[in-house]
Amino acid sequence: MNKTWNNKAWFMVLPVLLLVAFSAVIPLMTVVNYSVQDTFGNNAFFWAGTDWFAQVLASDRFWEALGRNLLFSAIILALEIPLGILIALNMPKKGLGVPVCLVLMALPLLIPWNVVGTIWQVFGRVDIGLLGRVLDGIGFDYNYVNDVFDAWVTLIVMDVWHWTSLVVLLCYAGLVSIPEAYYQAAKIDGASRWAVFRYIQLPKMKRVLLIAFLLRFMDSFMIYTEPFVVTGGGPGNSTTFLSIDLVKMAIGQFDLGPAAAMSIIYFLIILLLSWIFYTVMTSSDDQA
Amino acid sequence: MARINLDHIRHAYGEKPKSEADYALKEVHHEWNDGGAYALLGPSGCGKTTLLNIISGLLQPSEGRILFDGKDVTYLSTQERNIAQVFQFPVIYDTMTVYDNLAFPLRNRGVAEPEVDRRVREILEMIDLAGWAKKTARGLTADQKQKISLGRGLVRSDVNAILFDEPLTVIDPHMKWVLRSQLKKLHRQFGFTMVYVTHDQTEALTFADKVVVMYDGQIVQIGTPAELFEKPSHTFVGYFIGSPGMNVLPAAIDGSAVRVGEETITLDYAPAVSAGAKTELGIRPEFITLSREGMPVSIGKVEDIGRQKIVRAEFVGKPIAIVVPEDGEIPADPHVTFDPAAINIYADSWRVGREG
Ligand SMILES: Nc1ncnc2c1ncn2[C@@H]1O[C@H](COP(=O)(O)OP(=O)(O)OP(=O)(O)O)[C@@H](O)[C@H]1O
Ligand SMILES: [Mg+2]
Numbered sequence: 001m002n003k004t005w006n007n008k009a010w011f012m013v014l015p016v017l018l019l020v021a022f023s024a025v026i027p028l029m030t031v032v033n034y035s036v037q038d039t040f041g042n043n044a045f046f047w048a049g050t051d052w053f054a055q056v057l058a059s060d061r062f063w064e065a066l067g068r069n070l071l072f073s074a075i076i077l078a079l080e081i082p083l084g085i086l087i088a089l090n091m092p093k094k095g096l097g098v099p100v101c102l103v104l105m106a107l108p109l110l111i112p113w114n115v116v117g118t119i120w121q122v123f124g125r126v127d128i129g130l131l132g133r134v135l136d137g138i139g140f141d142y143n144y145v146n147d148v149f150d151a152w153v154t155l156i157v158m159d160v161w162h163w164t165s166l167v168v169l170l171c172y173a174g175l176v177s178i179p180e181a182y183y184q185a186a187k188i189d190g191a192s193r194w195a196v197f198r199y200i201q202l203p204k205m206k207r208v209l210l211i212a213f214l215l216r217f218m219d220s221f222m223i224y225t226e227p228f229v230v231t232g233g234g235p236g237n238s239t240t241f242l243s244i245d246l247v248k249m250a251i252g253q254f255d256l257g258p259a260a261a262m263s264i265i266y267f268l269i270i271l272l273l274s275w276i277f278y279t280v281m282t283s284s285d286d287q288a
Numbered sequence: 289m290a291r292i293n294l295d296h297i298r299h300a301y302g303e304k305p306k307s308e309a310d311y312a313l314k315e316v317h318h319e320w321n322d323g324g325a326y327a328l329l330g331p332s333g334c335g336k337t338t339l340l341n342i343i344s345g346l347l348q349p350s351e352g353r354i355l356f357d358g359k360d361v362t363y364l365s366t367q368e369r370n371i372a373q374v375f376q377f378p379v380i381y382d383t384m385t386v387y388d389n390l391a392f393p394l395r396n397r398g399v400a401e402p403e404v405d406r407r408v409r410e411i412l413e414m415i416d417l418a419g420w421a422k423k424t425a426r427g428l429t430a431d432q433k434q435k436i437s438l439g440r441g442l443v444r445s446d447v448n449a450i451l452f453d454e455p456l457t458v459i460d461p462h463m464k465w466v467l468r469s470q471l472k473k474l475h476r477q478f479g480f481t482m483v484y485v486t487h488d489q490t491e492a493l494t495f496a497d498k499v500v501v502m503y504d505g506q507i508v509q510i511g512t513p514a515e516l517f518e519k520p521s522h523t524f525v526g527y528f529i530g531s532p533g534m535n536v537l538p539a540a541i542d543g544s545a546v547r548v549g550e551e552t553i554t555l556d557y558a559p560a561v562s563a564g565a566k567t568e569l570g571i572r573p574e575f576i577t578l579s580r581e582g583m584p585v586s587i588g589k590v591e592d593i594g595r596q597k598i599v600r601a602e603f604v605g606k607p608i609a610i611v612v613p614e615d616g617e618i619p620a621d622p623h624v625t626f627d628p629a630a631i632n633i634y635a636d637s638w639r640v641g642r643e644g
Contacts, residue, residue: 184346185379187366189440190396199381199392 034260052261065245069221076220079160081213084167091172105165117229120158148238151231155239158226170212174205210281214274221270242266290356290448290481292320297352299338312338314505323479327492330502336485337376340451344371356448372444376453378437382426386417389425390439411439414470430458449481468495489529501525521639526570532598532609539569549604551583555628557642565635573609575630582625587618
């Protein structure tokens with residue numbers, strides 16, 4: 001085959017390059033720039049090397065927030081993935097129920113993050129919120145403002161409510177792609193409900209589950225808006241996640257250097273964990 | 289190992305069938321003998337898979353009953369009917385090994401592991417995949433998948449019947465022949481009732497004691513290969529069985545005289561046709577003799593197919609096929625005679641007998 005060489009073709013990708021440069025590369029490099037310098041104001045910057053990184057990594061504040069993030073993501077994944085699979089398995093496969101269920105499932109996904117936060121913030125209030133009043137009325141001593149456990153439960157329930165649908169929709173897409181013949185063969189082979197799930201449905205959902213898992217991990221690990229709106233990081237520091245801490249540091253205290261260093265560390269952690277999950281999950285795929 | 293009765297079975301996929309055309313199965317009323325080997329032959333969409341699914345219990349018929357050895361099983365599950373079925377589109381569990389795929393139906397029924405191992409190894413040997421036992425089923429070729437699917441149907445030795453839905457479509461001809469003889473051997477050894485769906489008439493005729501021909505949601509004939517050849521009970525069977533198929537010519541019946549175009553053929557009986565029926569004469573190409581005497585024809589194309597020649601000719605303005613032996617000559621002034629014993633008369637596509 002004859003290939004035509006024409007360097008003008010590079011102009012075709014120029015718009016994308018510019019877009020990526022302005023939206024990702026330049027901001028990222030700015031952050032890198034801050035992370036290795038110190039300033040005493042007046043736009044005078046000094047080379048600080050890896051000092052900020054060392055300082056962030058040595059602080060308890062960072063490790064505690066990281067611990068909260070890991071715990072939160074672990075709980076979210078442990079709840080949303082199985083729950084999502086369970087709901088998807090029980091959704092109707094044909095008839096009028098299909099569009100109804102799909103729309104119901106898609107609804108929470110359409111609500112903006114900060115609105116979700118506000119809804120639950122009001123919903124859970126002990127003085128005027130429906131949930132808060134009801135729980136209080138039936139004898140629970142529920143108060144997400146003062147009680148650490150209640151604050152966590154509120155955030156988790158809110159996230160499950162908001163995002164399980166995503167897992168459901170992805171799993172459902174995997175399930176409906178299974179031809180009827182598989183279920184027929186399973187019946188002839190005398191397979192139990194569990195065997196059908198284990199050998200037919202789970203293998204078919206594997207790819208979409210990987211996507212669901214990564215999306216939910218990254219998203220829950222970067223959680224910001226909901227705790228910011230509902231608990232503001234409290235009570236105490238109990239719901240101060242890395243993102244909230246980062247914003248406090250950068251905007252509240254104007255510590256640009258440490259905040260920049262922390263951003264980069266935060267970014268690398270997400271990248272690293274996602275890569276590990278991806279590798280582990282796809283390699284088990286090859287062996288199986 | 290069961291006698292299967294299909295008692296006035298009808299099936300429609302839609303909710304409320306209004307006309308005859310809404311039924312995928314029009315009316316099937318028939319008995320399959322215990323231990324019989326049946327081939328189910330018919331064109332695409334005639335309802336073969338539907339019938340198998342009704343027998344195995346994957347589908348509930350809209351009307352009618354199914355009996356196994358006289359016991360009504362219409363509402364029993366597949367599991368309770370104890371039937372093996374090999375599907376038209378091979379299903380394999382691709383996260384399992386080849387071995388586990390074959391062991392699956394046995395393990396699900398709690399068969400002891402030594403027995404599982406014995407059966408699976410036997411089947412692996414039979415389908416020629418012994419070397420692949422430990423491989424995962426993913427990434428196998430289409431014919432290997434089809435063999436596994438077949439193997440899973442054969443691995444249980446205690447079933448009432450085995451239903452095969454075109455099980456060998458992508459297997460190469462030699463292996464197909466090998467597997468078919470293995471099936472016959474298993475059939476003799478265990479005496480399962482076997483139903484074998486196929487499009488391919490040679491496959492049907494070599495596998496089965498009885499061939500069941502389906503057409504448009506109905507069973508149009510059940511018989512031995514010889515019966516289907518000599519006395520097709522429906523013009524469709526005449527076309528479908530034999531190569532080339534039966535010649536069917538419009539005919540007017542008057543007592544024992546059959547008029548085709550300007551020619552008249554006299555039979556030794558008077559077919560019982562009711563007035564107003566569409567009548568036709570059927571004659572197989574093998575029973576037409578080409579010579580200098582008889583009724584005139586004009587020769588079109590001559591196809592040489594090895595031991596025979598097929599002559600395409602025109603008779604009373606209609607195309608017909610004639611089979612001529614390899615050394616048979618084609619006269620310059622061609623005429624044909626029909627073997628009177630091989631003539632079948634059809635009224636509204638159904639064969640009418642000699643009884644009058
Ligand atoms: N699940 C279904 N829903 C609705 N109609 C169906 C369904 N399955 C089959 N049919 C229809 O019923 C008729 C018989 O189908 P069936 O699959 O039994 O034919 P078949 O003889 O097995 O054909 P083939 O040789 O192509 O496999 C066809 O007209 C088909 O379109
Ligand atoms: Mg079919």
